[in-house]
Amino acid sequence: MASAAAPTTFSLLHSTTPASSSSATSASPSRVQLSSSLRSRPLARRLGFAAADPLLAANVAARVAAVRGGKGARGVVSMAKKSVGELSAADLKGKKVFVRADLNVPLDDNQNITDDTRIRAAIPTIKHLIQNGAKVILSSHLGRPKGVTPKYSLAPLVPRLSELIGIQVVKAEDSIGPEVEKLVASLPDGGVLLLENVRFYKEEEKNDPEHAKKLASLADLFVNDAFGTAHRAHASTEGVTKYLKPSVAGFLLQKELDYLVGAVSSPKRPFAAIVGGSKVSSKIGVIESLLEKVDILLLGGGMIFTFYKAQGLSVGSSLVEEDKLDLATSLLAKAKEKGVSLLLPSDVVIADKFAPDANSKVVPASAIPDGWMGLDIGPDSVKSFSEALDTTQTIIWNGPMGVFEFDKFAVGTEAIAKKLADLSGKGVTTIIGGGDSVAAVEKVGVASVMSHISTGGGASLELLEGKELPGVLALDEAVPVAVRSKL
Ligand SMILES: Nc1ncnc2c1ncn2[C@@H]1O[C@H](COP(=O)(O)OP(=O)(O)O)[C@@H](O)[C@H]1O
Numbered sequence: 153m154a155s156a157a158a159p160t161t162f163s164l165l166h167s168t169t170p171a172s173s174s175s176a177t178s179a180s181p182s183r184v185q186l187s188s189s190l191r192s193r194p195l196a197r198r199l200g201f202a203a204a205d206p207l208l209a210a211n212v213a214a215r216v217a218a219v220r221g222g223k224g225a226r227g228v229v230s231m232a233k234k235s236v237g238e239l240s241a242a243d244l245k246g247k248k249v250f251v252r253a254d255l256n257v258p259l260d261d262n263q264n265i266t267d268d269t270r271i272r273a274a275i276p277t278i279k280h281l282i283q284n285g286a287k288v289i290l291s292s293h294l295g296r297p298k299g300v301t302p303k304y305s306l307a308p309l310v311p312r313l314s315e316l317i318g319i320q321v322v323k324a325e326d327s328i329g330p331e332v333e334k335l336v337a338s339l340p341d342g343g344v345l346l347l348e349n350v351r352f353y354k355e356e357e358k359n360d361p362e363h364a365k366k367l368a369s370l371a372d373l374f375v376n377d378a379f380g381t382a383h384r385a386h387a388s389t390e391g392v393t394k395y396l397k398p399s400v401a402g403f404l405l406q407k408e409l410d411y412l413v414g415a416v417s418s419p420k421r422p423f424a425a426i427v428g429g430s431k432v433s434s435k436i437g438v439i440e441s442l443l444e445k446v447d448i449l450l451l452g453g454g455m456i457f458t459f460y461k462a463q464g465l466s467v468g469s470s471l472v473e474e475d476k477l478d479l480a481t482s483l484l485a486k487a488k489e490k491g492v493s494l495l496l497p498s499d500v501v502i503a504d505k506f507a508p509d510a511n512s513k514v515v516p517a518s519a520i521p522d523g524w525m526g527l528d529i530g531p532d533s534v535k536s537f538s539e540a541l542d543t544t545q546t547i548i549w550n551g552p553m554g555v556f557e558f559d560k561f562a563v564g565t566e567a568i569a570k571k572l573a574d575l576s577g578k579g580v581t582t583i584i585g586g587g588d589s590v591a592a593v594e595k596v597g598v599a600s601v602m603s604h605i606s607t608g609g610g611a612s613l614e615l616l617e618g619k620e621l622p623g624v625l626a627l628d629e630a631v632p633v634a635v636r637s638k639l
């Protein structure tokens with residue numbers, strides 16, 4: 153780390169990330185005074201974790217001050233995270249590497265993977281490690297199990313993982329304990345052991361230090377490549393970094409930050425966000441910050457019924473977060489105050505049960521009968537959303553517009569996916585984030601035309617809010633390299 157006495161400008165260690173699709177822009181020099189060498193580099197490569205203004209500026213200023221550690225230093229310093237690409241065979245051969253990935257893929261009722269985007273995205277880091285002779289201990293969560301739940305086992309992922317990596321992946325029945333230790337001990341150099349769902353232990357989400365220690369005890373070093381879970385401070389994402397050195401960023405994590413920090417810190421305007429899906433309680437709070445960033449906010453999916461109910465409408469048996477009604481009311485008021493055009497669907501597709509063969513009909517949002525639930529946005533809403541999107545230059549989308557897994561309720565999501573594909577072709581920046589949103593876009597066959605497919609929905613929204621992602625923050629910083637000042 154830079155010493156207070158060093159009269160130099162520091163620059164970033166060269167990153168060997170292989171797959172950066174960065175179109176990140178430089179930070180506005182008016183926000184933070186950076187050296188010219190740093191200014192020319194993509195923002196996320198310099199920061200490794202933070203996002204846009206104003207939090208970004210405050211964060212960078214604070215960290216620069218902390219690193220300077222005293223008066224008289226004329227330089228600035230890079231806060232990039234150490235990359236797995238900086239680790240070579242000399243660092244990795246024979247080493248046990250705990251890799252946290254986000255393999256939280258959608259599965260159908262027969263445990264078939266319906267979209268493997270997150271598995272494919274994890275492969276470059278795993279391949280780099282095995283090609284350099286490491287023993288890979290791969291971990292992930294799947295869903296939100298309460299205790300050991302067979303339907304959330306990672307076992308269905310083994311064939312696809314093995315196929316993509318090119319070797320047979322060994323599967324453990326647990327994520328800690330003597331049986332896992334035996335499997336780790338018998339793992340050859342270049343082998344991969346997949347641990348069972350880390351969320352089978354409640355201590356995982358509590359970030360219990362003792363539990364983190366047990367996970368960490370399996371390995372010598374840590375690679376976090378779970379961008380989709382980087383907004384969670386859990387034992388396998390944040391806790392283990394306290395016990396494993398080095399703790400470095402995987403290629404996917406870096407690639408996501410490279411793209412997203414740049415794209416959302418200085419977006420081409422008008423800038424729209426589309427928020428839907430079913431994780432209402434974890435995403436409704438994000439809306440408040442989005443109102444500071446975006447010009448247009450479109451709400452769909454399970455998110456909308458809390459807003460309708462807050463306005464006094466009947467929502468039947470639709471998904472509602474009762475304890476967020478006041479928040480919804482205040483968000484509507486805030487949008488007005490900020491001049492953000494917040495659009496709620498004017499019509500919805502309702503169903504008499506949550507099933508693919510439910511009876512369904514389109515009704516105005518103000519006319520949902522008792523006993524019926526809203527499972528998609530209606531045609532008028534698709535039309536007004538499309539018109540609003542026509543005016544934009546940047547769009548970030550997280551959360552499907554309806555229960556797209558059932559064909560009857562996939563129309564709204566598919567129409568919005570096609571609209572974004574169409575706008576991508578016209579030069580609009582389109583960013584799709586989240587396991588299910590990406591699955592929906594893949595289902596329509598338009599993923600390849602979007603500007604960026606992100607493996608994190610909540611994570612990309614929190615990044616957009618300007619929040620630090622704990623899973624990234626906890627990683628080691630890249631060692632700054634001194635560059636002689638010409639002054
Ligand atoms: N109106 C709705 N009611 C209940 N669930 C919904 C509704 N609309 C969308 N969903 C569900 O939301 C889920 C995706 O939500 P979420 O996890 O927040 O998205 P992502 O994974 O893209 O971040 C899908 O499984 C979809 O069926």
Ligand SMILES: O=C(OP(=O)(O)O)[C@H](O)COP(=O)(O)O
Pocket residue numbers: 254256295296380381384431585586587588607608609610611
């Ligand atoms: O699917 C995920 O998030 P996302 O739906 O916001 O993309 C991640 O795997 C994180 O899962 P979590 O929201 O249960 O912590």
